[in-house]
Amino acid sequence: MKVSGLQRLLAVWLALVVGAACAQEPQLTLHGEVRRAQFMSYQEVPFDVPEGVSRLTVEFTYTGHDHGTNLDMGVIDPQRFRGWSGGNKHTFTVSESDATPSYLPGPVVAGRWRLLVGVPAIREGSVAQYTVKVWWQKVGTDAASGSTFSQKPIREGAAWYRGDLHMHTGHSDGSCASESGARIPCPVFLTAQAAVARGLDFIAITDHNTTSHYDAMRELQPYFDKLLLIPGREITTFYGHANVFGTTQFIDFRLGTKPVPTMKVLLDEVDAAHGLLALNHPGVPSGEQCMGCGWTAPNTDFARIHVMEAVNGADADGEKSGVPVWQQQLDRGLRITAIGGSDNHNALIKPGQNNAIGSPTTVVYSTSLSESAILAGIRAGHVFIDTDGTKGRSLILSAVSGNEHALMGDVMHVAADVTVTFTVEANDVAGMHGEVITDGKHSMLEGSIFAPGKQVRTFTFASDGKPHTVRVEIRDAAGKLKLLANPVYLNR
Structure with a gap:
């Protein structure tokens, strides 16, 4: 069987990454x-x-x-x-x-x-x-245990796993219709049930500031034994919102008060708990239009922000999109993983409607379907976003130069006058076209428009030895963003 360059790359990456921790010896x-x-x-x-x-x-x-x-x-x-x-x-x-x-x-x-x-x-x-x-x-050690609510990975083996990282239930402002039609706080099991129906592999339930939903998640995990439940919460402040994943410890959300005077203190608390923080919907306005929705926290050290929700719900394009905000930070020389989240507040919303569960879908290359492995994949930037939340659409960006290989999210060290060859592998993108974004500048991917089935394109970049970010988007005939791959970083 012929092994592709991408398969070799993934095998190398897998060999270098520590998998889910072995069972800890009892104290x-x-x-x-x-x-x-x-x-x-x-x-x-x-x-x-x-x-x-x-x-x-x-x-x-x-x-x-x-x-x-x-x-x-x-x-x-x-x-x-x-x-x-x-x-x-x-x-x-x-x-x-x-x-x-x-x-x-x-x-x-x-x-x-x-x-x-x-x-x-x-x-x-x-x-x-x-x-x-x-x-x-x-x-401060919750995140080191593999998964919070399951003793072993939901599924063994490296793969691209599909999930939703932003959703709400009746433990905050999620609501839905009861059997008699009354509006009620939506129970957690409906969110998990909808995620399974959408074909997702993992979800993070991120109710506002509270941790009360974790008890329901622990009860549900054995039943939903094909769906990984990741503890999350949306830190909801007057200066913006941020999801925290991978810890059940209380994180004080009162930014701007004596207990949490600065964003540095909040980030220190998240780091001490081994959590992973993602800024949410940073392109959304604040003020009376949406109190505390956009990110306005003063003196935010973006070098400590490792993840950003570039696509929230249906806002992949337009003035509310987080993609330009994310790109600005990339242009400053930072490495931040772009993810997407539905921001669902009603588990009964049908697929195809705004903010339906799984729209968008964040797809992560992970060593297993476990909490620690999924979060490690996100930290590494081995992520693409499917804005429509389909079950099979994909976009994988990789690069090779000599003996050095990289997957999106990785860093390549390339000397001047050396050529880097990038490979784009896409699926279910018929009629769409690709765009290469180099340091924020767009150019058409040669060979568009895509045909049905699996599509492979290559392009090259002549290195000048300086830092660069190279990423790829796929858009439909109307120009709407359908797939976004995280960058390969050169000389970062």
């Missing part, structure tokens, strides 16, 4: 046994939790199932009862924002916790050996 492992003498009793297994823990996970396993032994499980923290799952679960997680069904979210209090072991069934002469494994995550 505590406890062993014990239960005999017939404990029949119809509740045993307590104590364990100590240190200060500064944000999330606690417990796994309880035991022997004797094939000899009629059944053991139940619950837990009490130093202050209160935190849940009981009986024999229907062998693992649970609790944190301030979310918990496994059967358990209560809330602060992970330091001190002596007690695992409750109920003994409803054990035969005379039987001995059951049990093992309790305890993991905890300290404050």
Whole structure:
């Protein structure tokens, strides 16, 4: 089988990127046994939790199932009862924002916790050996655990994964019609259900400032086991909006007040939580037209902004588009990943309508369908935006110069008088044309108009040894933006 240059490039990139972290070793492992003498009793297994823990996970396993032994499980923290799952679960997680069904979210209090072991069934002469494994995550380490709501990747293997990174539910201002037609806060499950119907692989639910939706997301993730649910929230300030992904910790949104006097303080808090921040709809006006919608935060250090929502809902073109704002930052020499988000506020909006879930779709090359891998792909800029949110339209930009290969988002170091060859691979773009944007200047991609099926075009760039950004857009016959690829950066 012939291997394309792009396939070689992706294989090289995959080999260089660390995949989803292996399962972390537990901080505590406890062993014990239960005999017939404990029949119809509740045993307590104590364990100590240190200060500064944000999330606690417990796994309880035991022997004797094939000899009629059944053991139940619950837990009490130093202050209160935190849940009981009986024999229907062998693992649970609790944190301030979310918990496994059967358990209560809330602060992970330091001190002596007690695992409750109920003994409803054990035969005379039987001995059951049990093992309790305890993991905890300290404050600021949520994003390092692979995925917040699933213990393993939703899907293994490197691929281009399609998702929506901006949506709201009834936990903020998302609303929809009830069964009787009344307008009600829209339940989270409808958002996940609509995302599956649109063929998405991942979504980030980003309700305004709150973290209350995370508990619903944890409950839904096992059911929606083909859809990755990423924790997000829209930091909504008087000076602009920004999504934060990959952490469940509270981020203070009160920009301009004593607790959060500057954008630097807010960014420091996000970084400490290992979150990923994306400026939202930066091309939208502020003031009475849309209070706090455009980005006006004073003294924003854009060198610390790694992601920007270039396409919000139907605003791929026109005066509300974020693409020109993003391009301005590229022209300043910054590397910022462009993403898209539907900004959906009603999960029942039909496909094709403004702000329908998945319109636009952000497509990420990732080592697996896990939270950490998807966010790593976004940070790396291995992203293109499908503004219509189709199920198969694609645009992949790559480059090669000598032995150096790059995928969109990557940096190539190219000396003067060296030629870089770019390859554009597109699909489902019949009748459309490509545009090459070099340092903000547009030119037609040679060989347009595209025919049906997979299309491949190449073009070259003669390096002068200086920094440049080269990216590609695909537009329809009316000039509307349909696909946007992040840049390949030269000498950045």
